[in-house]
Amino acid sequence: MHELSITQSLVDAVLERTGERAVTGVNLRIGPLSGVLPDAMRFCFDIVSAGTSLAGAQLRIDEPQGLGRCRSCGTEFELEDLILLCPCGSADVDILSGRELMVISVEVA
Amino acid sequence: MCTTCGCGDETNTRVSTLDGIQPIVEHQHPHDHAHPHDHDHPHDHAHPHDHTHPHDHDHHPATITLEQNLLAKNDLLAARNRGWLAGRGIRALNIMSSPGAGKTTLLVRTLTDLGGHLQAGVIEGDQETSLDADRIRAVGRPVIQINTGAGCHLDADMLQRGLDALDPQPGSTVFVENVGNLVCPALFDLGETAKVVVISVTEGDDKPRKYPHMFMAADLVIVNKSDLLPYVDFDVDECLRQIREINPHADFLVLSATTGDGLAAWYAWLDGSTSRSNSLTESLSDAH
Ligand SMILES: Nc1nc2c(ncn2[C@@H]2O[C@H](COP(=O)(O)OP(=O)(O)OP(=O)(O)O)[C@@H](O)[C@H]2O)c(=O)[nH]1
Ligand SMILES: [Mg+2]
Ligand SMILES: [Zn+2]
Ligand SMILES: [Zn+2]
Numbered sequence: 567m568h569e570l571s572i573t574q575s576l577v578d579a580v581l582e583r584t585g586e587r588a589v590t591g592v593n594l595r596i597g598p599l600s601g602v603l604p605d606a607m608r609f610c611f612d613i614v615s616a617g618t619s620l621a622g623a624q625l626r627i628d629e630p631q632g633l634g635r636c637r638s639c640g641t642e643f644e645l646e647d648l649i650l651l652c653p654c655g656s657a658d659v660d661i662l663s664g665r666e667l668m669v670i671s672v673e674v675a
Numbered sequence: 676m677c678t679t680c681g682c683g684d685e686t687n688t689r690v691s692t693l694d695g696i697q698p699i700v701e702h703q704h705p706h707d708h709a710h711p712h713d714h715d716h717p718h719d720h721a722h723p724h725d726h727t728h729p730h731d732h733d734h735h736p737a738t739i740t741l742e743q744n745l746l747a748k749n750d751l752l753a754a755r756n757r758g759w760l761a762g763r764g765i766r767a768l769n770i771m772s773s774p775g776a777g778k779t780t781l782l783v784r785t786l787t788d789l790g791g792h793l794q795a796g797v798i799e800g801d802q803e804t805s806l807d808a809d810r811i812r813a814v815g816r817p818v819i820q821i822n823t824g825a826g827c828h829l830d831a832d833m834l835q836r837g838l839d840a841l842d843p844q845p846g847s848t849v850f851v852e853n854v855g856n857l858v859c860p861a862l863f864d865l866g867e868t869a870k871v872v873v874i875s876v877t878e879g880d881d882k883p884r885k886y887p888h889m890f891m892a893a894d895l896v897i898v899n900k901s902d903l904l905p906y907v908d909f910d911v912d913e914c915l916r917q918i919r920e921i922n923p924h925a926d927f928l929v930l931s932a933t934t935g936d937g938l939a940a941w942y943a944w945l946d947g948s949t950s951r952s953n954s955l956t957e958s959l960s961d962a963h
Contacts, residue, residue, distance in 0.1 A: 657923050658923050
């Protein structure tokens, strides 16, 4: 699916900053509502990073909790998926977190 | 190339001309077809070369902070498309569905029915072939075919190239038929004016639950092939209820692109004169 092109953007974004330096670690944050599967990302990373200065780098993925706030009653609750239903029955919910799809930092040798 | 996901890189992408001529990719033709590289490639996002290059002594292990969205490049190009479209008063509608839900049938019918009342062009996205573009060209409308090769969605860069080739009139409408796929296109903002998701009744009424990203992003959901409702187990109200769980604001229409049933409401939506489908919202609250 889309994880391959997103992984390609990751490698491009990192290379733009690290140039020739060997990258030993990559720290990502991928929320459960981002539409991206961490495992698929790991799989694609090995393929996309091959032959670049990111090859062999350790991929660490922080998976934050999804959090929503109901616009009707104000309750905050955990979101495991995109079914945005407040315990009060309202589906008018703000997503506070969980859609993160970010490269946080990289470690270079 | 990724065997599970099948997404190729963008060098596979081919954009046709208005005459339907496909660029030849096999033997590197020396770029005779126009490559309007006036649009800058996104080298404008921050290049903070301040603290990351310790040129005094040789490289020590270090952590470099990026804090960057992985879709940032696409989002930037999408923002550029949005500005380009707004500046010309052009409306671009991104039409998405699973393969075969009826996107091209609906477009052909719409362009035929509305004739001169709607000035419109089409950008067709498919992995291979120009079959859909040929169907649009047959009804006399300008069309560009984008073939994504192994790629399973259009992205903002492809739309930009499609718009360059289509060269739409100011004030007109551009229908963008995305690659048939309910997963990947949902994540890639094209800079479109609105996202239209089509599902057909033969696919089952559980699609919103199964593909929430797509339905969450939708401005309009069209249930197509309503003529087949008597033959399949598809509960329209249940489908709308699922959509409302993930997207309280999307408009909702039920129609048949082949019989023409319900098309008036779609044409009204295109006219910008419709709001949410009240009857269905009512039938939904009745059920509670
Ligand atoms: N019964 C019925 N068939 C339809 C309707 N709309 C489309 N079809 C049929 O569905 C099939 C697929 O239609 P297309 O318009 O090619 O679908 P598409 O979404 O453009 O397909 P891709 O571009 O391949 O993703 C064709 O055989 C159409 O005739 C409809 O309203 N009712
Ligand atoms: Mg089609
Ligand atoms: Zn994809
Ligand atoms: Zn609530």
